Amino acid sequence: MIYNVAQLLKANVGTVQRVELDDADELDLRENEASLAGPVEGQAKLHRTNQGIFVDGIVRLPVALDCTRCLKSFTTTMEFPLREQFYPTIDVNTGEPVAPPQDDDLSFPIDHNHILDLREAIRQNLVLALPVRTLCKEDCAGLCAQCGKDLNEGPCDCAPEAGDARFESLRQLLELPEV
Numbered sequence: 001m002i003y004n005v006a007q008l009l010k011a012n013v014g015t016v017q018r019v020e021l022d023d024a025d026e027l028d029l030r031e032n033e034a035s036l037a038g039p040v041e042g043q044a045k046l047h048r049t050n051q052g053i054f055v056d057g058i059v060r061l062p063v064a065l066d067c068t069r070c071l072k073s074f075t076t077t078m079e080f081p082l083r084e085q086f087y088p089t090i091d092v093n094t095g096e097p098v099a100p101p102q103d104d105d106l107s108f109p110i111d112h113n114h115i116l117d118l119r120e121a122i123r124q125n126l127v128l129a130l131p132v133r134t135l136c137k138e139d140c141a142g143l144c145a146q147c148g149k150d151l152n153e154g155p156c157d158c159a160p161e162a163g164d165a166r167f168e169s170l171r172q173l174l175e176l177p178e179v
């Protein structure tokens with residue numbers, strides 16, 4: 001996920017370098033986001049542009065998430081596109097500093113040693129790709145609201161109480177799929 005792009009920066013605009021995403025360097029995921037459950041895979045094309053380098057790729061990333069209904073941890077593979085601008089901070093030919101672009105919050109710096117590091121871009125795109133509700137399976141039955149039993153393992157012995165129907169409609173309201 002970390003590449004020396006000195007040669008690509010010296011190449012003509014329009015030059016493309018293909019790279020495989022490898023797992024040599026761990027992503028720095030925050031605790032509340034997700035945790036990695038296997039190696040990062042994917043491919044990217046690094047395009048030399050007149051501004052710097054445009055990265056266009058696909059990332060596949062196994063992550064461990066917690067089900068929002070039954071609270072169990074499960075593993076799923078997130079796949080998402082990676083399309084980001086990177087800009088040089090040092091001119092590769094003269095060694096002079098390069099001013100960051102006007103819209104530098106939309107792009108990522110290439111460091112002084114011409115190292116392009118995809119990790120932060122991958123992390124940000126992963127966070128955007130994560131669903132708000134994470135379900136271990138589409139029809140996860142969740143936990144009993146009274147005894148806490150995992151209803152995926154079978155029904156519990158709780159007697160249905162008055163008010164359950166109202167609770168159920170509230171639950172359905174809260175779990176309406178996003179539009």
Ligand SMILES: [Zn+2]
Nearest residue numbers: 067070136140
């Ligand atoms: Zn579940």
Ligand SMILES: [Zn+2]
Nearest residue numbers: 144147156158
């Ligand atoms: Zn119960």
